Amino acid sequence: MYRDRAARFALCAAAAAIWTAVAAAQSIEPQPPQPSVPAPTVLADARKLIDSGQPAAAIETLRALDDRADPQVAELLGVGYYHANDAGRAIDTLTPVVQRLEPGSLERREAVQVLGLAHFLAGHLRESIPYLEETRPFLPDDIKLAYALGMAYAQTRQPAKARESFARTFRIRPDSAAAYLLAGEMMNRLELEDLAEAELKQAIRLDPKLPEAHYVLAQIAIFRSRLDEAIELLREELAINPAHAMALYRMGDVYSRRLEWNAAIATLQQSLWINPYFSGPYILLGKAYGRTGQPASAEQMLRRAIEYDPNNKSAHYLLAQLLQQAGRAEEAKGEFAIAERLQGDVK
Known part of the structure; x- marks a missing residue:
């Protein structure tokens, strides 16, 4: 939505x-x-x-x-x-x-x-x-x-004409790898994943070292729950651009979904070392530390997430659960209330 x-x-x-x-x-x-x-x-x-x-x-x-x-x-x-x-x-x-x-x-x-x-x-x-x-x-x-x-x-669903128009928008050749990449990005935004995949795969055929193409394909694979494929695509993206903080974050996300908490922690920490200002890795780290019996580190990560994104419902809810488990009922009640209010704002 x-x-x-x-x-x-x-x-x-x-x-x-x-x-x-x-x-x-x-x-x-x-x-x-x-x-x-x-x-x-x-x-x-x-x-x-x-x-x-x-x-x-x-x-x-x-x-x-x-x-x-x-x-x-x-x-x-x-x-x-x-x-x-x-x-x-x-x-x-x-x-x-x-x-x-x-x-x-x-x-x-x-x-x-x-x-x-x-x-x-x-x-x-x-x-x-x-x-x-x-x-x-x-x-x-x-x-x-x-x-x-x-x-x-x-x-x-006229991908060739769409690609030509996007190429004109960004002043690039419509038959270039970059044009296929941009078309794939736009189609993915529009939730046209099948068209996006075709464009992105052609971009990689034209230029196997093209930055971002593997990453966007990995996003589509994650959305469709093809997690093993997503990990391989993210590794290929990171081989091209090892400083891609979002690729590291998405890899941490996949590890979290597979309950591979130690691998998730290492990858998410790498993402934060590159970009410490995005709340996403902090939230996943809070969850991972909580699942591996490190409540103090989990709380620190979740509070840092809230510092960068005060209106993030998930961060407040996870922190509330953590505080509740620690027996800090009043603090937990306050965080649950914030999460509920934010849920209402979303609706």
């Missing part, structure tokens, strides 16, 4: 950033008044309201016009809905009129752009792609647009 929320947040942030970049690049202004426009002054006023962050007022102004069937009025009304965070009405308003706007006009470009972003934000990824693709020639070097297209392609 957390990964899904993070992915959705990233998509929304990308869409907002694309709008800012595209609008600035196009400097969209109303076209000179045409005879068919019933109230050019009203259109100009509505545009100013949208540009000044008052889309609701712009919508009210445009809805007051008698001829809302006019494509230029409908176009600006759709833009207003988009800026008012009403993607559904933006789509409903712009879809019937986009083909009626003059090809190549700024209004047509804006309508296409907003339709792409509105579908994107509404989760209609497949529908967003043609509009975003039509916008791309106007902004061939815009990395935010390339990123959004890459995310849409990935989630509609």
Whole structure:
């Protein structure tokens, strides 16, 4: 669930950033008044309201016009809905009129752009792609647009197009090992593990010493409970980059899952020597020390984890259990209460 929320947040942030970049690049202004426009002054006023962050007022102004069937009025009304965070009405308003706007006009470009972003934000990824693709020639070097297209392609299971878009985002060749690695990273974030594995394995075929590729494959193996495979992949990553603190942490995690506490302790300590500011290894060390009869060391590790991450529910809960086992009931009660409160915050 957390990964899904993070992915959705990233998509929304990308869409907002694309709008800012595209609008600035196009400097969209109303076209000179045409005879068919019933109230050019009203259109100009509505545009100013949208540009000044008052889309609701712009919508009210445009809805007051008698001829809302006019494509230029409908176009600006759709833009207003988009800026008012009403993607559904933006789509409903712009879809019937986009083909009626003059090809190549700024209004047509804006309508296409907003339709792409509105579908994107509404989760209609497949529908967003043609509009975003039509916008791309106007902004061939815009990395935010390339990123959004890459995310849409990935989630509609078009890995080759996704890889090409991500490569454009990061200014690398789409047939390079680095491009396959980046595509695999992004697809893993989106929980598309099967696509991610294929990309990452091709990255390793192209460059067996490519940093990070084995590590991401190991993350997928851990997620799927293929622990022996994960250990081998992490060893390969550490052979390439022995200072990879997160690879050491993940290896400690695997050892913990296999109840190999001494191996876990050694590996997690190595991770902390490289990066002492991440709470994860401290939590696992607290658990490992507790399971090997070292309560003082366990308490020290868990309190250090809380120092770096005060809102970590697991750290407070494990510390509460440890204190309870030591007969320190009042202290344990306080930690259990914190853990329960944090659990409520998560919900």
